[in-house]
Amino acid sequence: MTESWATFGADLHLDLSAGRGLRAGLVEALREAARSGRLAPGTRLPSSRSFAADLGIARNTVAEAYAELVAEGWLTARQGSGTRVAERARPRRPAAAARVRHPARRRPSYSLQAGTPDLGGFPRAAWLTAARRALTDAPNEAFGYAADARGRVELREALAGYLARARGVCADPERIVLCAGFAHALTLLAGVLRARRVREAAVEGYGLDVHRDLLTRAGLRTRPLAVDASGARTPDLSGESGAVLLTPAHQFPTGVALTPSRRAAAVDWARTTGGLILEDDYDGEFRYDRQSVGALQGLDPDRVVYLGTASKSLAPGLRMGWMVVPPGMLDEVVAMKGPTDWTSSALEQLTLAEFIRSGAYDRHVRGMRLHYRRRRDELVAAVSGRVAVSGLAAGLHAVLDLPAGTQASVLRAAAWQDLALDTLSRYAHPEAGLPEREALVVGYGTPPTSAWSPTLAALVAALP
Ligand SMILES: Cc1ncc(COP(=O)(O)O)c(C=O)c1O
Numbered sequence: 001m002t003e004s005w006a007t008f009g010a011d012l013h014l015d016l017s018a019g020r021g022l023r024a025g026l027v028e029a030l031r032e033a034a035r036s037g038r039l040a041p042g043t044r045l046p047s048s049r050s051f052a053a054d055l056g057i058a059r060n061t062v063a064e065a066y067a068e069l070v071a072e073g074w075l076t077a078r079q080g081s082g083t084r085v086a087e088r089a090r091p092r093r094p095a096a097a098a099r100v101r102h103p104a105r106r107r108p109s110y111s112l113q114a115g116t117p118d119l120g121g122f123p124r125a126a127w128l129t130a131a132r133r134a135l136t137d138a139p140n141e142a143f144g145y146a147a148d149a150r151g152r153v154e155l156r157e158a159l160a161g162y163l164a165r166a167r168g169v170c171a172d173p174e175r176i177v178l179c180a181g182f183a184h185a186l187t188l189l190a191g192v193l194r195a196r197r198v199r200e201a202a203v204e205g206y207g208l209d210v211h212r213d214l215l216t217r218a219g220l221r222t223r224p225l226a227v228d229a230s231g232a233r234t235p236d237l238s239g240e241s242g243a244v245l246l247t248p249a250h251q252f253p254t255g256v257a258l259t260p261s262r263r264a265a266a267v268d269w270a271r272t273t274g275g276l277i278l279e280d281d282y283d284g285e286f287r288y289d290r291q292s293v294g295a296l297q298g299l300d301p302d303r304v305v306y307l308g309t310a311s312k313s314l315a316p317g318l319r320m321g322w323m324v325v326p327p328g329m330l331d332e333v334v335a336m337k338g339p340t341d342w343t344s345s346a347l348e349q350l351t352l353a354e355f356i357r358s359g360a361y362d363r364h365v366r367g368m369r370l371h372y373r374r375r376r377d378e379l380v381a382a383v384s385g386r387v388a389v390s391g392l393a394a395g396l397h398a399v400l401d402l403p404a405g406t407q408a409s410v411l412r413a414a415a416w417q418d419l420a421l422d423t424l425s426r427y428a429h430p431e432a433g434l435p436e437r438e439a440l441v442v443g444y445g446t447p448p449t450s451a452w453s454p455t456l457a458a459l460v461a462a463l464p
Contacts (some may be wrong), residue, residue, distance in 0.1 A: 007014055016432045022057050026065040034074045034085050038358035045075070045083045054450040055118050064454065066204065088214075110455040111420040113254060114397040120450075121368055122315050126360040129437025133358075134350035136210075142346045152346055155353040159322055162356050163308065166283055168294025170301040171324050177333055180319040180343040182280060182309040186211060186245075189278060189305060189349040190218030191336045192329065198242030201278075204232045205432035206254050209279075212429065213246065224429035228253060231258030239279040243276040244269070248296045251282040254425050255391020263296050268428065275328075277304040277389050283312045284364045288373040289393040302326045312396060312445075314366055319344060320352060324445030375444045382456050386463045395446030399424060406464040407438035413462035419455065421462075 024141050035040040036381055045051065048062040055062070066083050069075040077083045142152070150156060156173040161171035179185040193201065201215050205224040212222050226233045240285055244266065248258035254344045256267075272275050279296050287293075297306035303326065310320040325333050355361050372395075379398060380389050400412060407423060414421045424439040447455040 012286055012441060013439045016263065016451065022067075023065050024060050026055075026057075026061065027068050030065065030075055031072070032068055034069075036289045039085050041085050043085045044081070044464055046312055047082065047086070054120065054448065056122075063197065067389070076257045087092065089316050105140055108420040109418040109452060110458050111208060111446055112440075112442045112444065112455060113420050113446060113458060114424050114441050115310050115446070116443070117315065117368070117396060117445045118371065118448060119315060119317075120448045121371060123360065123364045123367075126364065130355040130358060130360060131347070131351040135347065136295040136397070137354075138347065142350060146342055147344060149341055149346065150174075151348040155349040155356075156322075158353040158356040159308075163295075163306070163324065163379050164360065166300045166362075167281060167292070167308075169306050169307075170298050170322055171306075174328055175327060176325050177325055178344060178349060179321045179323065179329075179337075181311055181321040182275065182282060182307055183210070184319075184343060185307050185319075185320060185321050185323045186214055187218065188333060189243075189323070190215050190220055192244055192332045193276070194219045195332065195336070196242070200241045202237055202241040202244040203429065204246065204251060204436055205429050206424065206427045207245070207247070207252060208427065215245070223434050224430065225434035226434070227254055227256070229256055231256050232266075234258070234269060235261045236270040237266065237273075237275070239256070239273045241273075241275060243278055246296070247280045247282065249281055249293055250287075250392055250395045252280070252282065253397060253399065253424065254341075255395065255397065258296070259292055263299060266296070267300045270300065275303075276326075279304050279306050281306060281308050283395040284308075285313050286290065286372055286396065287392065288369065288376060289395040292394075297324060302328065305329070313331065313368070315360075317347065318352075320348065336408045372445055376454060377442050379459075383463060386460070390439075397443045400440045400442055400463075402438040402440065403464055404438060407440075409464060410440070410462050414458070417458035417462055419458040419460070419462060 030271070031227075033126060037149050040106050046054070047067070048059050048066060052059040052062045056301040066075060066077065070077050071082070071421070074086055076086050119345040135263040147154075153173065155178060156176040159176055163171040167357050177185070177188075179188065190201075198220065200221045200223055202225050203212055203215070205227045215222050223238065225236055225244070230247065233245055234244070234246075246266065250257060266277055267463065268277055277296065281295055284295065294305055297304040301324070305326065308322050310318050311439070373393075376393060376398060377427045383389065383400060387403070390399045390401055411421065411423070424437055424441055427441065428434050442459070
């Protein structure tokens with residue numbers, strides 16, 4: 001591992017969200033850490049380069065913060081021995097009154113809540129290279145109002161090649177519609193289904209409430225499907241549902257794959273009832289024990305809408321997603337998006353197209369796969385003998401099954417450690433009537449590198 005904050009034995013989480021500018025925030029956070037003793041005298045700080053990389057800020061910002069604290073006497077800097085906490089910066093417990101003046105308004109120190117990748121892993125330099133190239137090559141018309149509701153053809157073509165190669169999707173650039181993330185695509189599809197007078201969509205009994213809410217807000221009732229070790233129970237699909245939303249490659253959040261017979265049952269249901277399958281392939285690139293199972297869409301491209309996103313592979317902040325739409329539905333989706341749906345920037349689309357075409361996307365995914373796989377291995381090793389890890393070796397989260405009767409005390413212990421954690425039951429559909437399963441959903445992709453070791457330690461400390 002390269003030199004990093006996490007390897008200095010100084011497991012310290014710095015909250016830089018306080019507002020006042022990054023440098024001032026960093027100075028304040030380090031000063032407070034030295035003052036309170038969280039950073040012991042003599043502790044060697046990471047180099048400004050590696051600390052800046054960990055925090056995702058400019059190196060100069062860190063160097064300036066160090067210089068300010070050296071000037072104040074909190075740190076010492078010596079050629080050859082780096083920057084250290086000054087010996088005379090003796091820990092002093094803050095006075096009770098001072099503590100009261102700083103109420104705990106902040107986020108928890110550590111989080112293993114699922115949903116985000118390691119944001120520090122965003123490939124800034126490679127993205128910048130692609131952006132520069134895309135900007136140089138962009139035709140003038142790219143700077144105008146988009147004429148094609150499906151999005152830039154350059155990205156649709158790049159995605160068609162990538163999705164066919166990497167995910168087995170039957171993808172024609174003509175039938176790809178670019179969206180501002182999966183959530184936007186799902187909103188559009190829900191609108192199309194309502195316009196078709198569909199009233200109900202089946203969803204997995206465990207899933208994201210935000211996606212269920214999105215369907216409900218569009219006027220669709222959601223019917224939960226039980227989920228077991230073979231994935232969603234697709235043989236139970238009802239003729240009353242006009243669509244089903246599935247996560248076949250890696251069920252979210254239980255982490256199982258939809259078995260071939262369950263895939264076949266979903267396609268049979270769609271063929272006999274005229275229903276539509278919405279395939280959410282949110283983390284299909286991240287499988288660690290074998291090659292990913294191909295997309296369900298390949299089984300019947302006329303009945304499956306394939307939905308992909310850059311939110312796990314790159315970053316949710318990009319708001320970049322795509323769907324591959326069955327031929328018979330394309331006009332409706334385009335009409336639903338409308339001629340004035342300019343939700344995503346042409347320059348970002350062109351950059352992603354260049355990023356994929358140049359091979360940078362593949363390289364980035366390979367690198368992140370290794371990163372997450374290491375984290376998953378470390379998680380499994382750290383909890384072994386204490387709790388069982390279930391679900392595939394895939395994605396950015398794992399499920400930890402807890403011994404019966406221990407969940408409440410684990411949550412209390414996690415709160416005591418200032419660790420944000422979610423239970424599996426938090427994802428249950430309110431009408432699913434699922435048997436109580438005491439389990440945690442651990443988003444091991446979430447912590448920044450600087451916080452990974454202490455976050456894992458906090459989790460282990462909270463386990464029975
Ligand atoms: C199950 C699932 N689907 C889709 C997404 C991606 O959503 P979006 O592209 O709207 O960021 C996520 C991201 O957290 C997810 O967990």
